[in-house]
Amino acid sequence: AATVTTSARYPRWVRVNTLKTTVMDILAGGFKDYTPVNEFQELFAKAGEKEAMVVYIDPHIPNLLGFPPSTDLSAHPLVVSGALFLQDKASCFPAHILSPPPDAFVVDGTAAPGNKTTHLAAIIGRGGSGKIFAFEKDLKRSKVLETMVGKAGADRIVEIRSGNDFLLADPWKEGEKEGLEKVTHLLLDPSCSGSGIVERHEYELLPTTPRPAPPASRTSKMKKRKRGDNAEVTPTNLVSKKEREEITKHNALDEERLLSLSTFQKKIIVHAMRFPSARRITYSTCSVHAAENEHVVLSVLESDVAVKRGWRVEKRDENNFRSWERRGLVEECGGDEEVAQGCIRCNPWEDGGIGFFVVPFVRDGSIDEPLA
Ligand code: SAM
Numbered sequence: 051a052a053t054v055t056t057s058a059r060y061p062r063w064v065r066v067n068t069l070k071t072t073v074m075d076i077l078a079g080g081f082k083d084y085t086p087v088n089e090f091q092e093l094f095a096k097a098g099e100k101e102a103m104v105v106y107i108d109p110h111i112p113n114l115l116g117f118p119p120s121t122d123l124s125a126h127p128l129v130v131s132g133a134l135f136l137q138d139k140a141s142c143f144p145a146h147i148l149s150p151p152p153d154a155f156v157v158d159g160t161a162a163p164g165n166k167t168t169h170l171a172a173i174i175g176r177g178g179s180g181k182i183f184a185f186e187k188d189l190k191r192s193k194v195l196e197t198m199v200g201k202a203g204a205d206r207i208v209e210i211r212s213g214n215d216f217l218l219a220d221p222w223k224e225g226e227k228e229g230l231e232k233v234t235h236l237l238l239d240p241s242c243s244g245s246g247i248v249e250r251h252e253y254e255l256l257p258t259t260p261r262p263a264p265p266a267s268r269t270s271k272m273k274k275r276k277r278g279d280n281a282e283v284t285p286t287n288l289v290s291k292k293e294r295e296e297i298t299k300h301n302a303l304d305e306e307r308l309l310s311l312s313t314f315q316k317k318i319i320v321h322a323m324r325f326p327s328a329r330r331i332t333y334s335t336c337s338v339h340a341a342e343n344e345h346v347v348l349s350v351l352e353s354d355v356a357v358k359r360g361w362r363v364e365k366r367d368e369n370n371f372r373s374w375e376r377r378g379l380v381e382e383c384g385g386d387e388e389v390a391q392g393c394i395r396c397n398p399w400e401d402g403g404i405g406f407f408v409v410p411f412v413r414d415g416s417i418d419e420p421l422a
Pocket residue numbers: 141159160161162163164165166167185186187188191214215216217239240241242
């Protein structure tokens with residue numbers, strides 16, 4: 051066990067790939083020297099102390115384990131072989147919430163590098179007759195996706211559409227649909243601002259401290275600014291005129307970028323909503339901006355396709371993730387409590403990882419004709 055120089059509260063999350071192994075085998079085999087714990091806090095040591103060899107069994111996501119922050123598993127044989135995937139907890143939410151049954155036809159519309167595709171494949175399972183169509187527009191990233199799917203042992207389940215734009219996928223066109231007309235579940239995790247992505251070293255608090263936002267030092271604000279998160283950067287925080295001008299310009303650029311991202315995000319959801327047999331869609335981002343999250347949801351619900359086909363946000367009490375407390379922001383949902391409760395949020399640091407947003411859309415109707 052490593053001695054920690056900081057007291058980061060950000061576990062190393064590890065997803066057990068059930069296409070290759072089981073949690074029981076992991077805990078009885080390669081990690082038998084680790085003691086399973088039920089308390090998240092037991093993963094963290096105070097600065098200068100040795101981290102205990104403990105492993106946390108996550109109560110929200112099946113087959114997800116948390117290790118102390120200094121644990122480096124990147125070269126571990128089980129990671130190299132694809133039995134374990136180093137995947138942030140929040141990034142496991144979409145596939146778990148989508149939960150396709152073993153015989154489902156599924157689309158991952160924006161798939162590379164493949165964390166969620168391989169997670170979906172594990173949910174479908176070795177014995178499942180289901181299939182995942184994994185679209186990835188970028189050819190270079192498609193290669194990474196291919197490697198990851200191979201490593202996960204998911205080649206039989208996943209059909210990779212390398213270099214294919216999901217927006218051009220046509221489930222109605224004879225000769226092109228090739229099973230897309232049977233797709234019932236779609237996972238959409240499109241490009242976003244990434245404003246929820248936080249780095250481990252920025253959070254250094256003592257274990258006894260309740261987990262507030264990281265110290266608002268000027269340096270960390272400058273770092274955030276580079277990453278495109280302008281949430282805490284306002285001209286009044288800063289001193290020089292030059293810096294103020296720089297921030298104002300940056301915020302304007304950010305708004306422009308957010309607008310272009312959210313336009314694309316809406317388009318991709320509405321496209322998925324047209325799929326004839328679609329019944330369940332998850333939309334997710336690693337952004338903390340309401341513009342890419344709740345606002346996208348509201349705008350999609352107002353679209354013709356959503357209205358005509360009867361799409362709605364799944365209610366919290368219907369959802370398999372209902373015990374997760376942090377939900378969408380009511381004020382960003384125009385005061386609609388039910389929509390806000392249907393959305394799932396994850397705050398950076400506070401929830402043990404990156405900032406994230408997921409919403410499940412569902413529909414019960416049976417309209418199968420193409421819409422204009
Ligand atoms: N879900 C992935 C995972 O968990 O590993 C991460 C997806 S990443 C946020 C978004 C991906 O969507 C990028 O690889 C990007 O190239 C791809 N993409 C963007 N627009 C697309 C489109 N219209 N069709 C297919 N892929 C697209």
